[in-house]
Structure formats: structure tokens, C-alpha cells
Amino acid sequence: MKKMDLTEFNKIGFPDVTKCEALFDGFRDGLFQAEYSPNCKRSIKIQLDIKPESGGGFEQRFFHLGHPGDGAANSRLMIELRSKTDGFWYLDVYYSNGEKGQALIDENRLYPHGQWYTLEIDVTEKGISGYIDGKIECRSEEVPFRPLPFPGLSLGVRQNQVSWYKGGLRNLSIGEVNER
Template identity: 35%
Template structure:
């Protein structure tokens, strides 16, 4: 009986530790999904709103319009922590009369390790820019040769693996480059602007999704 009384608490501690570890692993394997309108409608203390981003209707449901001047959301969340592979997707509508450089989504540190979804605007068109900084090495996948008209809804995806980066627009691969990626371990998230509050996005965003795996186009969100 004495042996049992000694080992019972130890066994409880072991099972508790294993259970917590399993729960942590399960959480790390889950997608992060942000319906951006819900971030406004169900604001928590983890969310900071800058300016006056507005809920607007879209073909897909409520979206959020950003004015390109001072509208943004900051989230105390870091969904990329520890991931060596992931896919970031976004359904959005870039509008005219915005600045040339527009940072739409930043996850990670302000100027250290980070990932961004960006666009560049030329006249009435835009082109995609997927950017990563990892261990001091920066790489942007962008070319003005791949233009798309403003004022329409698009799906973009940025696929990151331990040795490559790939961008997609509406399910079609645009750019692919080799790159040694190390997981981003800390930071937060900004939507609608770069984290240091420059290069604001003008347009609307319906949804952002981060998957902790390498997705193929047939697995992307449907536009």
C-alpha cells in the first residue's frame, strides 16, 4: 500500500504531462483561420484596431475594407511559431488609388524574422510579392511582369518549405525560388499595414488562412 501511495502521484504527473504534450501537438497541427470581419465583430483584448476599418459585403460573406491611410488590425498572435513548412492563403480585393508598396499581412517580428504578403501597384494593376526574412537572409518573390487588374477579388497563396518559397495567384503558380528557411519563433500579426505602420493596404480582405503544411493548388481555399 505504501508503494502504491508513492507511485500514484508520480503516475498522475506523467499522464498529465503526456496529455498536455499531446494537446500542444494537436494545436500546432491545426489551421489558423481568420474571417477578418469576425475579428472586428468579436474584438477581444488580443486585437488592436487602428483607424476605422469597415465591414462591407462581398460575394463570399462579410469582408473588411481598409482605406490605405490608417486602417489596420494588430493581433497578439503568432501562428507561424516553430513551423518549418506552411501555406498562407488570402482572399482579398485590392482597390485603385493606393500607394505603390502595400503590405497586407505581416507575421513575426517587426524587422527581424518575419513573413509578409504584399502587393505593388502600377497604374490600374498590381503584382504579388511574397516576402520572408529568416536568420538575417531576406528574399522577396515579385515581378512586375505578372500583373493583375485592380478592383477584383483574388486568392493568393504563399508556400514556404525548409528549402523553397512559391507564390500563387488564383491557383496558378507565379514564382518559385530556393531558400533556406528557419522557423519564425516570436512576434505577432498585423493586417492592413506593415508592423511599423508604413505602406498601408487599400482594399478589402475576406479571409486569411495559415496551414501548417505544404498545400497544393487543389487544396487551396475556393475563390
């Protein structure tokens, strides 16, 4: 796993950034690496901590890797949340391998804002698995891993600068699933 240095990202807005942590305002703060490519050939694992805060939009993307466009033909991995007005959120993971895409979401699995959570997203030839604090959150065998052919990584917002995230993000690592 490669631990990402968040100070190496280009900023949009004024996110508060250290080497391993960033705070986003939910309106105009984001981090970008246009040429980033994870170089994962067999699988991909994303690990990070998030601390969603109340007051942001309903749909908040805090991780977008790969193609910035829509549609299953555009290979990408996006991790986002849906923020409810009652102080809770739920996870939404989307992966497209260039032929088929799938969203994994369960609006009944709610978590309170204002706390740190550890997320892990694994995509292998067997499909997608998502974990929150080490417990399985979502799983599907519908879309197997294929290397992402398009570079680009954004944090705190989708690459086309919509769906801004309000909260903290820290300890981002990216690598192959079998790396320990």
C-alpha cells in the same frame, strides 16, 4: 489550416471588419495581433483572398507576420503588392528566416484592380512558392523555412504602420503546408 477570425484583431483606424472579411482605406486602417504566433514547426502556408482597389499608395503591405524590423536577421514573412497608376498591380512576397532573406517580385505579371484574387504562399525547407488563383506566380529555393521566433501579425499595413493597403481581404487561413 486555422481560419483567422478578423474580429479578434485590434483595430487601427476604422477598417470595416467581419469575422472573415476586412476592408481597408489605404491611409490609416489596419488590424494587429501583437502576440500572434502561428506555431508552425516545419513549414507555413498562408491562404487569403484580396481585392486591391485603385487610389492607394504604390507599395501596399497587407500581411506582415513576425519581426517588425528590417534586415535579413529579423525573421518575418510579408505579402504586399505594388499598385500602378494604370489600374494594375503585381505581387511582392518577402521572407527572411533569420539568416537570409529574399523578395519574390515580377513587375511584368500584372493583375487589374477591383477583382478578388486567391493567394497562397508556401514556405518549406525547399523554399518559397507563391500562387495567385492556383497558378504559380513566384518560386525560389534560396531561403528555406525556419520557425518564426517573434510573435506579431498585422493586416492592411506593415507592423510599423507604413505601406497601408487599400482594398478587401477575406478568408485568411494559416497553417502547415502539408495540412489539407
